[in-house]
Amino acid sequence: LNETVEQLTLPMEATPVLSMSERSWLKLHSLSFHGEYVDVAQMKAFPLFLSKGPRLRSLFMTVRQLPKTAYRRAPILGYRPPDDPFQPASIRLRSLTIAYPDPDDDIFSVDATDLHQLSLRDWPRYYGNLTYVDRQITGSPAPILTHAECLSILRRMNVPRLTSLELVYLVNPGVVDDELLSYISRAFPRLEHLQLHRYRADKEENVDYEHIAKLLVAACSLRTVRLNLNLHGDHGPYCNFVPTRQSWLAKFRDEIGPSIIGILQELPLLGCCELLYHQLGGSTWTEFRPAHGPEPHFIEYHDQDVHLYVIRLELLPSSSPLHDISHSYVGTLSFFQYDCAADMALGECPSRHLE
Incomplete structure (x- = not known):
């Protein structure tokens, strides 16, 4: 398999990274992982595994x-320091x-002159942390990047050929991210698609x-801009309080959106600006x-931003077909979107206290 495979899409829970790192993957050009790390040993094996794929072009x-x-x-x-005898492929x-991502990781020092798409993101989506009560289920133990780390x-x-960029970052209290936004605007002459998820550490900040x-x-x-600006007054996902949702939708649709697109429409090639809206x-x-x-100038439901996450439902015995892949017990995976609205008391919006 390692001598012929060109593309791999694998759940991390069922991937034997340690044994895979013992082989060379000379034709592998596309690699995608999802799910959750099993243990630290699997996590630490990744640098060696990726060094065995010299033709890798896409990593997700x-x-x-x-x-x-x-x-x-x-x-x-x-x-690794420059004088380390072992260097990645x-x-x-x-x-x-x-x-x-770790901003000090060597992945950001590889040859990126052919890079067209870059996403430094979160998974599960960080905005789930702003509403859900049980962060052990929905959140991630790792912090999102700060705007300084993104920069x-x-x-x-x-990355002279970059056409698509997604950033998820936190702005610390008392500082601004103007330098990051200005750098994005001038450093990538071919950038066509931009997606920003900007979160404020200061819950009292009124985002300009x-x-x-x-x-x-x-x-x-x-050509397209997607913005999730964590605005003051946004009720967040799964707010079950109807008056709060209606009030925010009116401001979102009639004031915030038109104001932003009224400025961004100066971009000569812009087709649209998309803003993240949390429906029930x-x-x-x-x-x-x-x-x-073209009309209409406002489309309420355009594209869903799913923030699915993985849970382990059951263990399969070693006699199952998956045993040939993992050489161990592995979990079957289920992807779903947890709707905590059903668990909320009617008339209560749990995210209001976060503002």
């Missing part, structure tokens, strides 16, 4: 981090998606969304189109 990792370990964020290639990525990663990478939009206008190559049944991207664009 939405893996929930392990709690209560020495690893604050899981290593991908890890970190030279890979030239075209697409890179990592949930909860340090982008400055390390030489017009100022953010004005900074992004300098990115004249943008899930979170969706709502579309606002420029005044010169």
